[in-house]
Amino acid sequence: MPEHEARACDGALVKAFEVLGKRWNGMILSVLAGGPAAFSELRRALGTISDSMLSERLGELAAAGLIERRVAPGPPVSVSYGLTDSGRGLEPALELLGRWARSSLSGAAEADGAAQRA
Secondary structure (H helix, E strand, C coil), rough: CCCCCCCCHHHHHHHHHHHHHCCHHHHHHHHHCCCCEHHHHHHHHEEEEEEEHHHHHHHHHHHCCCCCEECCCCCCCCCEEEEHHHCCCHHHHHHHHHHHHHHHHHHHHHHHHHHHHC
16 A cells, blocks of 8 residues: 655745735735725725724735835825735736635625725
8 A cells, every 4th residue: 555645735825824824914015016006095095994003914914025114205205005916926826816816605796895995
């Protein structure tokens, strides 16, 4: 009888889901795929996220090299967040994931329509 070979998860996927698997991270990246946004714009787009959680997640995504914080000199000084080249590389995957969710997950299409009306 042949020996059973143990399976292992792709290490790169493990790393990707360590970042993308955290609540809000994928949604933040999805919002920023539409272009740079200020903190307040992100908070409105995401709905129920707290300021402290948004700040924490933006820091994590910046540390991962997926977004960058841009400060425009004032007055008044303005801060915006945008995708880096690495973050933009996720756009096709996020689009495919959204398409899959709309067709495969119950209620995803309705939630998508409600989010677009908000």
